[in-house]
Amino acid sequence: MHPVNILHRKLIVAWKSYNSDSGEWSATYKKNIELADHKELVEALGFDPDKVTAEVIAEAYEITGYLFDDGAIIFYNVGFRIKADGGRIQNGRQRHALNEPGHKTKEVILEISRAVERGQAIYSKPILTVYDLWVLGFSNKFIWKCPTYNILNNFNEHVSSNHLDIGVGTGYFLDKCQFGTGNVNIALMDLNQNSLDEAAKRIERYNPVKYKVNVLEKINIDTDRFDSISLNYLFHCLPGNLTEKLIVLDNVDHLLNESGVIFGSTILTSGVNTSRSAKALMRIYNKKGIFDNSTDSLDDLKKYLTKKYSSFSITTHGCVAIFSAIK
Numbered sequence: 001m002h003p004v005n006i007l008h009r010k011l012i013v014a015w016k017s018y019n020s021d022s023g024e025w026s027a028t029y030k031k032n033i034e035l036a037d038h039k040e041l042v043e044a045l046g047f048d049p050d051k052v053t054a055e056v057i058a059e060a061y062e063i064t065g066y067l068f069d070d071g072a073i074i075f076y077n078v079g080f081r082i083k084a085d086g087g088r089i090q091n092g093r094q095r096h097a098l099n100e101p102g103h104k105t106k107e108v109i110l111e112i113s114r115a116v117e118r119g120q121a122i123y124s125k126p127i128l129t130v131y132d133l134w135v136l137g138f139s140n141k142f143i144w145k146c147p148t149y150n151i152l153n154n155f156n157e158h159v160s161s162n163h164l165d166i167g168v169g170t171g172y173f174l175d176k177c178q179f180g181t182g183n184v185n186i187a188l189m190d191l192n193q194n195s196l197d198e199a200a201k202r203i204e205r206y207n208p209v210k211y212k213v214n215v216l217e218k219i220n221i222d223t224d225r226f227d228s229i230s231l232n233y234l235f236h237c238l239p240g241n242l243t244e245k246l247i248v249l250d251n252v253d254h255l256l257n258e259s260g261v262i263f264g265s266t267i268l269t270s271g272v273n274t275s276r277s278a279k280a281l282m283r284i285y286n287k288k289g290i291f292d293n294s295t296d297s298l299d300d301l302k303k304y305l306t307k308k309y310s311s312f313s314i315t316t317h318g319c320v321a322i323f324s325a326i327k
């Protein structure tokens with residue numbers, strides 16, 4: 001069996017460990033993984049199961065999370081490298097704020113990265129799951145310190161059965177959230193056709209409508225208004241300072257019913273708790289253009305929501321602000 005398929009199944013075990021949220025992720029993973037599964041994965045990756053323990057795999061998974069972004073592998077794209085001599089994960093001059101991985105862990109990280117990349121073209125579904133795991137699972141929990149269930153809870157609290165999602169990504173939240181009973185009307189809005197197609201396919205059971213739109217510009221589409229609008233992890237990707245990007249809220253105003261709710265989340269750099277690894281990764285992401293949030297502050301977000309809405313709420317978890325507002 002292709003290592004990516006096996007990895008995919010193991011990652012589901014890992015995901016379950018992650019979702020259980022009972023303290024240390026890797027400890028739960030070690031408890032959940034079956035010995036036979038472990039052997040199969042290690043052999044598929046080309047290692048001797050007697051030499052690569054569940055601890056090594058757990059550590060490798062965790063560290064490999066630092067090497068991924070947006071489904072692409074940073075390791076190959078921006079020159080992360082694992083130095084054979086020191087065993088340190090490096091980005092240019094910067095040593096990554098991680099425990100130094102052991103020699104076997106390094107080899108496993110490399111092999112997982114290669115297996116995922118090899119499989120990327122062929123195995124779109126597993127890779128989609130891998131993307132969710134790295135970005136929404138690992139990064140949110142270990143780097144941004146905002147486990148994904150916080151964002152999902154906000155989604156479940158505010159989503160209606162007449163909903164517009166903006167900046168759809170892989171469609172994770174729409175797939176996982178609970179809409180209640182009755183007819184569900186979902187619209188997807190994104191600048192990127194691939195994201196639109198991927199998310200639409202994932203939630204095809206709801207028969208979503210797609211809008212390819214740049215939300216930084218005035219939006220002119222023919223649709224009825226929505227009772228809820230979500231914007232998750234969109235603002236930190238948009239160019240400009242936060243006040244400039246929040247113009248998106250003005251641009252979508254006419255799409256929200258008077259009694260509707262708008263909600264979402266964004267990664268900030270000031271006014272929030274930013275771990276050392278979050279700072280390091282944000283610097284890289286900002287440099288690479290994946291994020292543009294180096295001046296995004298909680299203060300600016302609060303000011304904009306105060307000015308624009310009759311009532312709003314913001315909570316922070318790590319460096320993520322989760323918000324909701326009504327007109």
Ligand SMILES: C[S@@+](CC[C@H](N)C(=O)[O-])C[C@H]1O[C@@H](n2cnc3c(N)ncnc32)[C@H](O)[C@@H]1O
Nearest residue numbers: 167168169190191192195213214215216232233
């Ligand atoms: C990081 S993803 C967030 C995905 C998803 N909401 C989540 O939380 O997992 C950001 C999404 O915003 C979209 N996006 C970026 N800039 C945009 C723009 N100017 N207008 C519309 N969509 C945009 C991207 O294509 C991508 O799908």
